[in-house]
Amino acid sequence: MIAYLIRRILYAIPILIGVNLLTFALFFVVNTPDDMARMQLGIKRVTPDAIEKWKQQHGYDKPLLFNAMAEGAGKFGDTIFFQKSASMFVFDFGYSDDGRNISREIATRMMPSLAIALPTFFVGLLIYITFALLMTLFRATALDIAGVALCVLLMSVSGLFYIIGGQFMASKLWHWVPISGYAGGMDSIKFVLLPVLIGVMGSVGASSRWYRTIFLEEIGKDYVRTARAKGLSELRVLFRHVLKNAMIPILTGVVVVIPLLFMGSLLTESFFGIPGLGSYTIDAINAQDFGVVRAMVFLGSVLYIAGLILTDISYTIVDPRVRLQ
Amino acid sequence: MKAVILWTDAMIFLLLATAIAGTWWIRKRPHLMLPWQRVAQSSVGMVSLLVLSLFVLVGLLDSLHYRAALPEKNNGQVVYSPEVLSAFDTLASGLRSRTEKTYSAPLAACLYAKESIETADGKIMRDYPRLKYGGAHLADPQGELMGDVVRRAGVGAFAGLLIAMVFVAVAGWIKRSVSTRKVGGGYATLYPPYTRRSLLMTTLILSILIGAVANLAPVYHVLGTDKVGIDVLYLALKSIRTGLVIGTVTTLVMLPFALLLGIAAGYLRGWVDDVIQYVYTVLSSIPSVLLIAAAVLMMQVYIEMHPEWFETAAARADLRLLFLCLILGVTSWTGLCRLLRGETLKLREMEYIQAAQAFGVSSFRILTRHIVPNVMHIVLISVVMDFSSLVLAEAVLSYVGVGVDPSTMSFGTLINAARMEMGREPMVWWTLAAAFGFMLVLVLAANLFADAVRDAFDPRLNRTETV
Numbered sequence: 001m002i003a004y005l006i007r008r009i010l011y012a013i014p015i016l017i018g019v020n021l022l023t024f025a026l027f028f029v030v031n032t033p034d035d036m037a038r039m040q041l042g043i044k045r046v047t048p049d050a051i052e053k054w055k056q057q058h059g060y061d062k063p064l065l066f067n068a069m070a071e072g073a074g075k076f077g078d079t080i081f082f083q084k085s086a087s088m089f090v091f092d093f094g095y096s097d098d099g100r101n102i103s104r105e106i107a108t109r110m111m112p113s114l115a116i117a118l119p120t121f122f123v124g125l126l127i128y129i130t131f132a133l134l135m136t137l138f139r140a141t142a143l144d145i146a147g148v149a150l151c152v153l154l155m156s157v158s159g160l161f162y163i164i165g166g167q168f169m170a171s172k173l174w175h176w177v178p179i180s181g182y183a184g185g186m187d188s189i190k191f192v193l194l195p196v197l198i199g200v201m202g203s204v205g206a207s208s209r210w211y212r213t214i215f216l217e218e219i220g221k222d223y224v225r226t227a228r229a230k231g232l233s234e235l236r237v238l239f240r241h242v243l244k245n246a247m248i249p250i251l252t253g254v255v256v257v258i259p260l261l262f263m264g265s266l267l268t269e270s271f272f273g274i275p276g277l278g279s280y281t282i283d284a285i286n287a288q289d290f291g292v293v294r295a296m297v298f299l300g301s302v303l304y305i306a307g308l309i310l311t312d313i314s315y316t317i318v319d320p321r322v323r324l325q
Numbered sequence: 326m327k328a329v330i331l332w333t334d335a336m337i338f339l340l341l342a343t344a345i346a347g348t349w350w351i352r353k354r355p356h357l358m359l360p361w362q363r364v365a366q367s368s369v370g371m372v373s374l375l376v377l378s379l380f381v382l383v384g385l386l387d388s389l390h391y392r393a394a395l396p397e398k399n400n401g402q403v404v405y406s407p408e409v410l411s412a413f414d415t416l417a418s419g420l421r422s423r424t425e426k427t428y429s430a431p432l433a434a435c436l437y438a439k440e441s442i443e444t445a446d447g448k449i450m451r452d453y454p455r456l457k458y459g460g461a462h463l464a465d466p467q468g469e470l471m472g473d474v475v476r477r478a479g480v481g482a483f484a485g486l487l488i489a490m491v492f493v494a495v496a497g498w499i500k501r502s503v504s505t506r507k508v509g510g511g512y513a514t515l516y517p518p519y520t521r522r523s524l525l526m527t528t529l530i531l532s533i534l535i536g537a538v539a540n541l542a543p544v545y546h547v548l549g550t551d552k553v554g555i556d557v558l559y560l561a562l563k564s565i566r567t568g569l570v571i572g573t574v575t576t577l578v579m580l581p582f583a584l585l586l587g588i589a590a591g592y593l594r595g596w597v598d599d600v601i602q603y604v605y606t607v608l609s610s611i612p613s614v615l616l617i618a619a620a621v622l623m624m625q626v627y628i629e630m631h632p633e634w635f636e637t638a639a640a641r642a643d644l645r646l647l648f649l650c651l652i653l654g655v656t657s658w659t660g661l662c663r664l665l666r667g668e669t670l671k672l673r674e675m676e677y678i679q680a681a682q683a684f685g686v687s688s689f690r691i692l693t694r695h696i697v698p699n700v701m702h703i704v705l706i707s708v709v710m711d712f713s714s715l716v717l718a719e720a721v722l723s724y725v726g727v728g729v730d731p732s733t734m735s736f737g738t739l740i741n742a743a744r745m746e747m748g749r750e751p752m753v754w755w756t757l758a759a760a761f762g763f764m765l766v767l768v769l770a771a772n773l774f775a776d777a778v779r780d781a782f783d784p785r786l787n788r789t790e791t792v
Contacts, residue, residue: 018607026619152776156713156769158720160740161761168747266614267721285618286726288626293619300612 001316004324005309012305013089019301020085023294028080093295097287102295106277112182113264113276115192120199121261124207125254127200132211133238136219148212154205163271166198180273195272199265214249218242247318255311259303263296327405329390331643333650336574337388360702363781368523370777373770375527380565380767387413387566390639409639413566417559419543423458425554428746431755432545434460434470438751459546474545478537485536489529549755551742560734561759567735568767571650571719572712579654583661584704588696590662591669592688601666605659613656614725620652621645621727642730649722649729653715661707668700702782709775713768720764736764 037054087094093102135147170176171194182191218224219242227237264278273279277296284292315322351357364370389412392405414421428437435453442454455466463469538558541547548557590601608616628634628641635641672678673696681691716736722728723737724744731738743756 014603015607015610018603019611022607022611023619026616026623152772153769156765156772158717158736158740158761158764158768160720160724161765164740164744164747164757172747260612263612266725270725281615281618282725285615285622288622293615297611297615297619300615301610304610304612 001324004312008309008312012302015305016089016298016301017085019297020088020294021081023297024081024085027290027294088295088298093298094291096284096292097289102292105280106295106299109264109275109277109280110262111276112188112274113262113269113278115188116195116199116268116272116274116276117261117264119192119196120265121258123196124200124203128204128207129211129243129250131204131208132215133243135208135212136215136242137234137238139216139219148209151205151209151212154201155203155209156205159202159267162198162202163267166194166201167271170194170197180271182272182274191272191274195268195274199268210253211246211250214246215242217249218246221245244318248315251314251318252311255314256304256307258310259306260300262303263300326394327392329392329409329637329639331390331409331640332647333570333574333643334388334390336577336647336650337385337570340573340577341385360781364777366517366520367777367780368520369773370781371520371524372527373773373777375524375531376766376770377774379531380770381569383413383562384566384569386416387411387563389413392637407637409637413562417562420556420559420562423546423556425456425459425546425550426454427550427552427554428753429456429459429546429550429554431547431549431557432459432470432474432541433549434463434466437753456546458544459550460544462544474541477540477544481537481540482533483536484540485532485534486529488536489532493525493528548759551756552746557756557759560739560756561763563734564736564739564760564763565767567646567729567733568716568719568764570646571653571729571735572715572771574647574650575653575657575715576708576711578651579658579661580704580708582654583658583665584697584700587662587665588669588692588700591666592673592692592696594670598666601662605662608655609659614722616656617649617652617722618725618727620655621649621722624648624652638732642733645730646733649719653718657711657715661704664703664707665700668703669696672696672699702784706775706779706782709771709778713771713775716764716768716771736760 034051034055037051091103093106096102096105131147135144138144138147167180171178177190177194180191182188215238223245224237224241227241228234232240262277263281264274264276266278266282268274269276269278270282280292281296283289284296312324316324351361364374390409391411392407392409395404395406398404426436429435430437433456435455438453439451440454441449442452443449455461460466460470460473463473538547542558546556546558548561551557551560586601586604590598624645628645635644678691678695681695686694719728719735720737720740723735724741726741728737729735739756739760743753743760746753746756
């Protein structure tokens with residue numbers, strides 16, 4: 001298992017290089033360092049000297065990918081691409097355009113993001129699975145059909161509607177909680193409540209329906225018939241046998257997203273003014289801050305790959321037949 | 326008048342042509358007709374298809390673009406207006422041109438807020454000013470408005486119902502005369518009675534609704550007006566095309582990649598498989614919103630640096646829309662590619678493929694004759710399932726600011742423009758309601774139709790009945 005993990009982690013390196021190359025190409029194909037300097041300096045103060053100075057300060061005064069002037073390894077090492085991506089692998093993200101340390105910024109913004117994302121994830125999972133099990137329990141009855149119809153209706157509503165509608169009802173109409181903002185410590189509960197509720201609501205339709213299909217697939221199998229033949233109650237069959245065996249397909253979809261919870265949600269955070277990583281990313285996108293966007297892309301890819309590895313490990317936990325090698 | 330074919334128009338008509346050709350091709354082949362007949366038997370599927378086709382009709386009309394010739398000429402040369410209009414704009418020219426000063430509620434005769442008005446005798450008083458067009462024919466709006474709206478809606482609904490009934494009767498008569506000629510022909514069994522009944526009911530309800538709105542729209546703003554006084558009904562109808570383009574052109578763009586690479590990876594295996602797997606792991610490991618955002622931002626910079634490329638603002642907005650479809654395609658092809666790879670891996674071990682290989686059939690021929698037709702149901706299911714999520718994604722992306730051009734009317738831009746309106750006093754709810762309402766109907770119909778298609782095509786569902 002250790003050897004397997006090491007191999008998987010090594011395999012992640014070429015993927016991360018690919019990710020870096022892609023973001024790099026995306027930014028520099030249309031946007032040369034000169035353009036970036038011009039945009040950062042503003043239109044008024046642009047002189048060739050100022051551009052050169054900005055490029056030197058921010059480390060953009062080297063060739064993009066290949067340095068013909070340098071010697072040996074420097075041909076690839078002394079370039080913008082190498083200088084800017086090599087430090088990524090030790091999680092040193094450098095500085096954003098407004099001069100702040102990106103790594104420190106990420107560390108401080110992670111908590112608010114997690115405060116929203118973690119409860120949303122776990123409360124959501126609990127509700128979706130319960131709802132799906134209920135529909136499975138009453139399968140092929142009017143209750144089940146109504147449940148599925150409700151799911152289809154809920155998944156056809158735009159996520160923006162839940163946010164705008166929820167904010168309006170809870171904050172403006174009933175004055176439950178503040179519309180947006182965030183505070184540390186115990187105060188955070190009243191700020192977190194509404195985003196979590198809306199986040200859970202937002203995917204209740206699609207998720208419950210998906211889990212219901214998984215359970216229905218399981219329920220046709222032989223072990224379920226055996227369990228029923230032993231005289232177990234339907235509830236016991238569902239919760240003890242079906243739920244356990246449905247874990248593999250459930251984990252496949254669920255474990256991958258756990259590490260990505262660190263990234264926060266772009267939409268929720270920007271709507272509710274949560275100072276997390278999601279809103280950080282949106283601000284960076286709007287300010288065209290390449291350093292931050294690249295750091296977030298890199299972080300996202302690392303977390304995604306971590307999620308894939310975690311998924312494999314989780315299989316060995318729920319299913320003893322699975323061996324990683 | 327000069328016809329203008331924007332990039333997305335070309336794509337839409339290419340799609341339409343493909344759909345027509347596909348229908349014609351399938352009609353002749355009973356084994357391909359079979360799953361479609363199952364779709365036709367599902368009443369939910371057919372009703373949602375009917376609703377969808379209304380949206381498609383609006384979208385298609387809105388895709389026939391032209392530039393009108395201006396009356397003054399420049400040295401004998403005809404000068405065209407810089408504004409690109411569509412056939413739909415011409416049909417709804419009334420809706421487009423009747424703009425008010427600012428917000429007004431649905432079916433109102435006055436603006437939404439009080440203003441200082443100078444009365445005939447020179448005094449200034451605060452009151453709700455009358456609208457320029459909405460309910461302008463009424464002498465006393467307070468007393469007459471209600472009755473007039475009900476009367477007009479009733480007349481329109483009745484006319485709509487009448488037209489629909491005549492239409493249904495004629496269609497039924499044509500069908501009957503066709504099926505008497507083809508004794509025992511396929512037509513009679515196409516729809517079971519309950520499907521026919523629900524189709525009929527939906528047609529009637531829709532025509533009543535459309536009739537009522539059509540009769541009200543010339544003298545009222547049925548869904549109110551927005552901040553600069555544009556009719557919200559017009560905005561919502563114009564948004565349909567953008568939604569359809571995003572939902573369909575994206576899949577059109579990504580389909581060749583997914584199909585080609587997925588099948589190649591599964592069939593050829595070895596290093597080809599490794600390379601393709603590497604590419605799609607890289608692409609899918611980047612959070613898609615970030616990839617889209619980065620790509621769209623770069624595109625924006627690029628477009629701004631080359632203003633000389635575009636004759637009109639519409640062409641520029643259209644290129645951005647096409648690019649959005651492209652980048653959405655790039656981020657979404659990986660899922661389908663993975664599915665196709667898995668299915669091909671499974672298929673290539675099947676006996677009939679091995680038999681073909683033993684006969685010495687070339688790889689290319691095996692792929693086109695045996696593999697591609699047998700993965701088409703996966704492609705079809707994922708195309709119809711993706712449509713609704715793409716429409717929803719467009720709204721979110723436009724809200725975040727990395728979606729369509731702000732000048733392109735779409736559900737996202739509509740919601741984005743209206744998001745602060747709930748906080749106004751008095752509350753302005755109609756723009757948001759219209760955008761969400763239209764989007765809900767479109768996405769719901771698409772979801773239900775997708776379910777019907779999936780149920781009909783998925784071979785894993787065990788069916789005993791034969792059509």
